[in-house]
Amino acid sequence: MEFQISNRMRGMKPSIIREILKQMSDPELISFAGGNPAADSFPAADIARFSAELLENDPVGVLQYSVTEGVPAAREAVRKFANRHDEVVKDNDDLILVSGSQQILDFVTKCLCNEGDVVAVENPAFLGAFLSFRCYGAKLVGVSMEEDGVDLTELEKVFSANPKPRFFYCIPNFQNPTGRTMSAEKRKAVYELSVKYGVPILEDDPYGELRISGQPVAPIKSLDITGNVIYAASFSKIMCPGMRLAYCVCDKALMKSLVIAKQGSDVHTNVWSQRICAQLLTRTDMDRHIEEIRQIYREKAEYMMRLLDEKCPQIRYVRPEGGMFLWGTLPDGIDMQEFVKRCLERKLAVVPGNAFLVDETQPCQNFRMNFSTPTKANIEKGVEIMAAVLAEMDR
Amino acid sequence: MEFQISNRMRGMKPSIIREILKQMSDPELISFAGGNPAADSFPAADIARFSAELLENDPVGVLQYSVTEGVPAAREAVRKFANRHDEVVKDNDDLILVSGSQQILDFVTKCLCNEGDVVAVENPAFLGAFLSFRCYGAKLVGVSMEEDGVDLTELEKVFSANPKPRFFYCIPNFQNPTGRTMSAEKRKAVYELSVKYGVPILEDDPYGELRISGQPVAPIKSLDITGNVIYAASFSKIMCPGMRLAYCVCDKALMKSLVIAKQGSDVHTNVWSQRICAQLLTRTDMDRHIEEIRQIYREKAEYMMRLLDEKCPQIRYVRPEGGMFLWGTLPDGIDMQEFVKRCLERKLAVVPGNAFLVDETQPCQNFRMNFSTPTKANIEKGVEIMAAVLAEMDR
Structure with a gap:
């Protein structure tokens, strides 16, 4: 039968991030897209x-x-x-x-x-x-x-x-x-x-x-x-x-x-x-455990920021005092959607910034990077992919 | 501040059964009110x-x-x-x-x-x-x-x-x-x-x-x-x-x-x-486990029905072929709400039947008894309480 969906749910779309993550069965894909806590932080x-x-x-x-x-x-x-x-x-x-x-x-x-x-x-x-x-x-x-x-x-x-x-x-x-x-x-x-x-x-x-x-x-x-x-x-x-x-x-x-x-x-x-x-x-000593998680995230965040500063100086971001995410801003002239698409083609997933806007159709130069989930090796590979994409698009 | 509750939630009441169960900290209370599976059925x-x-x-x-x-x-x-x-x-x-x-x-x-x-x-x-x-x-x-x-x-x-x-x-x-x-x-x-x-x-x-x-x-x-x-x-x-x-x-x-x-x-x-x-x-052999649960429930249901027939012949009910509940019908002239109240005073909880009606204000001679949770000893005590209440109200 043809179900009549309620007004409130009609036209609702699944979360773009969950959809990206579902397609991530490719083990070679590096994800800066999710918001997963680091697995080594679990007690x-x-x-x-x-x-x-x-x-x-x-x-x-x-x-x-x-x-x-x-x-x-x-x-x-x-x-x-x-x-x-x-x-x-x-x-x-x-x-x-x-x-x-x-x-x-x-x-x-x-x-x-x-x-x-x-x-x-x-x-x-x-x-x-x-x-x-x-x-x-x-x-x-x-x-x-x-x-x-x-x-x-x-x-x-x-x-x-x-x-x-x-x-x-x-x-x-x-x-x-x-x-x-x-x-x-x-x-x-x-x-x-x-x-x-x-x-x-x-x-x-x-x-x-x-x-x-x-x-x-x-x-x-x-x-x-x-x-x-x-x-x-x-x-x-x-x-x-x-x-x-x-x-x-x-x-x-x-x-x-x-x-x-x-x-x-x-x-x-x-x-x-x-x-x-x-x-x-x-x-257990939760505050000690939390301090251990912080240390993991501190290292990963600083590593990602150092590499970004070094390899992708075109990308601006505000240094976060915590959490899991960096919010990158691309220079004018670099199309954000195209940037995200080319990263994905090279097997790096980031989230297009307009997904976080009340009106997704607004122009947006931002994208979101997660530093809690990827390993340091993958943080490095991912930043290198972004650098390569930027070089390619800057031409 | 004074919160303005949405139209859909305004006037909604908590489940009467959950409220009864919350008040059941009294360890002497016998409950025929809940719908809990028998704990000895858990794998x-x-x-x-x-x-x-x-x-x-x-x-x-x-x-x-x-x-x-x-x-x-x-x-x-x-x-x-x-x-x-x-x-x-x-x-x-x-x-x-x-x-x-x-x-x-x-x-x-x-x-x-x-x-x-x-x-x-x-x-x-x-x-x-x-x-x-x-x-x-x-x-x-x-x-x-x-x-x-x-x-x-x-x-x-x-x-x-x-x-x-x-x-x-x-x-x-x-x-x-x-x-x-x-x-x-x-x-x-x-x-x-x-x-x-x-x-x-x-x-x-x-x-x-x-x-x-x-x-x-x-x-x-x-x-x-x-x-x-x-x-x-x-x-x-x-x-x-x-x-x-x-x-x-x-x-x-x-x-x-x-x-x-x-x-x-x-x-x-x-x-x-x-x-x-x-x-x-x-x-595991789930079907075997399910057969074990059925045996527990079969025994409890039959025990409760036998005692009801014996001690409370005034209460009519349809013999269920499964599940967890007996749906009792009181004779005309016995006020159902008063019956439930007097049972509770004697430390037996059953659920007034009108709670299950679309319109709770309709006249109702029914009440619900659960046989999956109470022990056999408590089934017996509970039925005896009902018999005593009925005798008291029949006068």
């Missing part, structure tokens, strides 16, 4: 040990149904972890464990957005977030990025427009794709605008723990005395992504709706993941 | 063994990101399993692994239903399904249940109405809550109506493997030569629910939309669960 031995213990000592507890909000002991361990530097979980907040932080974007939109409503987003930003929002028929309004985060003048304009946005989506730490970090001053200003105009902030912080240089900046959520901020963080980058585990912190009243949304979607999060997470948080 | 030793092997031999494969559709080897194993008796996965179908079968109900509604659209449902039926549908603003139209499944005259009326339903939701095997099984003739007739009126069928089959008596009836999906049927099945009842794993089979064109919905929701399903499932399906 695999600890996970194996805790998994064996849990399945030996409490199999029913791991294998039976659990509650939607999350396994109580795991929630408590995550609450302590979230609050170890700054007060992220306030007295009036609740914390839920979810099946990856994408699910938070899904549920927040489900609970706050009617079809046709406006959602304000950093532009460019994480394209998976755009997908989640658009799956509910949200209309995205982009706010430009400056070196130290979102453009405040533009943001106030968007917040004061009629209709006003249902929420503002931002990634303050090592933003995907630009790698930029929102300054402390700007976080305060963004929060104040949120309060002034009554627009909630959806603060997505998947990379916050991955700082490789500079000083930590407290999450916007830590400034939140009014309950305006919905905070999303993930264990994908500091434990592992295959276990699909993330957490959301927000005002208790909103949390009630998010819990119902989760009941209606996947009932509860995989229990094995939650229990492993609780073990890792309470029985 | 815990095999899961522990396979988990250890996988985390030893292929930690990165288990812990890294994977693809939205599901781990290829797991999908293939599930496809074979699904087709071992009847052809469920047709040439023009695709199969996706999801985080529990509730997620299928979520994504199908997301992809097929606009706000205000009608979804036809068996009435009564699984209340979690009603929740998923209503989270998208669907308007539910109930179709009455007869002994051998849905009322065909009513169903045709609903299918031929204007507007016609976006899909028809049914649980042909050991329906939740009624325990009834749709006859082969009725399955054929329902499928023919689906084709005649162009209304897709969402066939939910979480209990299909749990037959305790009678002869198997092939899924509606096995009759499907037009692609009208979306088939949902779960590993929660034959492996374990904590791992949140289910699968959906449907026409390839629709599957494209479901995959995008999943990308925008939880990206992909927990990899550990998928890999464990593939091991269980390919390296």
